[in-house]
Amino acid sequence: MATMSGQVWVALISLGGVVLGGLLSYLVQHRTQVSAERAEQQRQQIGVSEARRAERLALLERFVEVGAEAERSAFRGLPNGESVRDYLEDDRLAFLDAARAVMG
Template sequence: MAADLWTSALSLAGVALGGGLTALAQRATQRSAERVEERRQAVATTESRRAEQIGVLKEFVACAQAAERAAYSRPDPWGDDEGGWMTRTGPVMTALWTASGNVTLLCDEALREPVTTYGHALNAAVWRDIGGIEVNEHLEAAKTAFMDAARGSLAGS
């Protein structure tokens, strides 16, 4: 009888130990799966944010190009808006400033100054507040600084 009791206790201990080990293994597996899922979500968030940043940078560059075209196409004699230049240019500049704000809001803070400087340079070129300097010469430094900063921001994200 003592042997039966001993065997039963040993069996019960084995069942308890086996159950405990199974529970530990399941918990470890569950935690591992949770960590993998957290990393997957972090990567997905990072990729989504990068895509969003690329989108606003592309939008800003497109708006900057439209502003440059407006600067180059501005009529020399300033008077009546017979050709509709000012009517076309107002929305172009509004889009540029909106795109600039999106870059400031969604991208790295290191882009704030270059995007603002480039925007101001474009604004001056469009409204001919650049004296006798050619448009491309006036824009070159600000444009290069912005592009370099944007490239650096994307490389770091």
């Protein structure tokens, strides 16, 4: 009986080691997966932020271009019967449409 009980204990300890090893392996894999998902989310957020930044920069550049054109027009003069407002209205509307599209 003593040998039988010793063999049972050895088997149970071995089984416990297998269960513990499997549990630890699962936890490590789960932690690694969660970490990888977090890193991917951060990469996506950075990509979206960079795209938004580029869009805002393009709109700002366009704004500066329109302002510079308005300033040049003020020094050049306008065709007879046209005001500065008439001259810039088309560019302003296009700018506002683009800004609305970006802002949602």
